[in-house]
C-alpha cells in the first residue's frame with residue numbers, strides 16, 4: 075500500500091486532507107509538536123524513516139501579523155522546511171505537494187493574478203512563502219505547488235468563525251471593502267488535492283514530472299472582505315442568534331495592522347482548470363456547504 079505523509083494534520087487544510095487522502099493509501103500524519111518544521115534536520119530524518127511515495131505539506135507559519143516580529147521563525151518554517159521536504163521527496167522519487175499564498179503579490183494588479191505575474195510580497199509572511207516556492211523549485215523534485223487564497227473552515231478561529239461571533243455580539247459591524255481575494259474552502263482544497271493525486275494513477279512520479287509546477291487554486295470568483303462577511307451573515311444557519319443590524323463598509327487604513335496586506339490579490343484559476351480538467355466551484359458554494 076502506498077504511504078502518504080501528511081505534515082500539518084491539525085490545521086484548517088490538514089484536517090480536511092486527513093479524510094480526503096485516505097483513499098490514496100496509508101496516511102501517516104504529523105503536526106507540531108510531534109514534528110517541528112523549524113528544525114529541518116529532524117524533518118529530514120523523519121521523512122527518510124517513513125519513506126513515503128507522496129508527501130503533502132499543509133503546515134505553515136500562518137500568523138501574518140506575528141510574522142513581522144518573528145520573521146526568522148517564519149522563514150525557517152515557510153521557506154527552509156519545504157525545501158528540505160522537496161529535496162527528500164526527490165531523493166525518494168516521491169511526489170510532493172505544497173501550498174503557497176496570494177500574499178506573494180502586492181495587490182496592485184487590476185485583474186486576477188496569473189502564475190506568470192511577478193511576485194512582490196508586502197509582508198514577512200508573503201516573503202517567507204515566496205522563499206518556500208523558490209526552495210521547492212530549486213530542489214528540482216517532482217512537485218506541485220498550489221497557490222491559494224483566503225482559506226477558511228470552522229477550525230482555528232478564522233474569518234468565518236469571527237464574523238459569526240461578531241454578528242452575535244455587535245449591532246454594527248464594519249468590515250473592509252477594499253481588500254479583494256478568493257475565499258477558498260479548506261474542504262474543497264483538500265478534495266481537489268486528492269483528485270489531482272488520484273489522476274496520477276500508478277505512475278505518480280511520471281505524472282508529477284509531466285504536470286508538476288505552480289498553479290493557482292482557489293474558490294472561483296472574487297469577493298471583498300465586506301462581501302464575504304455579508305454572505306456569512308446571510309448563510310448563518312442560526313440567524314435567530316444574531317444581534318447584528320447593519321454591516322458597514324470600511325477601509326483597510328481604518329484598521330492598522332503590523333503587516334501590510336495586498337488590496338487586490340484574487341487569483342486566476344484558468345491554468346489549473348485547463349491542466350487538470352477540473353472545474354472549481356464558485357467561492358460561495360463552499361461557504362453554503364460549510365454553514366448548511
Ligand SMILES: NC(=O)c1ccc[n+]([C@@H]2O[C@H](COP(=O)([O-])OP(=O)(O)OC[C@H]3O[C@@H](n4cnc5c(N)ncnc54)[C@H](OP(=O)(O)O)[C@@H]3O)[C@@H](O)[C@H]2O)c1
Pocket residue numbers: 082083084085086087088105106107109110111112131132133134135136151173174175176203222223224225226230260
Ligand atoms: N489561511 C489562509 O487564509 C491561507 C491563505 C493562502 C495560503 N494559505 C496556505 O495554505 C496552507 C494551509 O493553511 P491553513 O490555513 O490550513 O493553516 P493553519 O490552519 O494555520 O495550519 C497550519 C498548521 O501548521 C502547523 N505548524 C505551525 N508551525 C509548525 C512547526 N514549527 N512545525 C510543525 N507544524 C507547524 C500548525 O500547528 P499549530 O496550530 O500548533 O501552530 C497548524 O496545524 C499553508 O501553506 C498556508 O500558508 C493559507
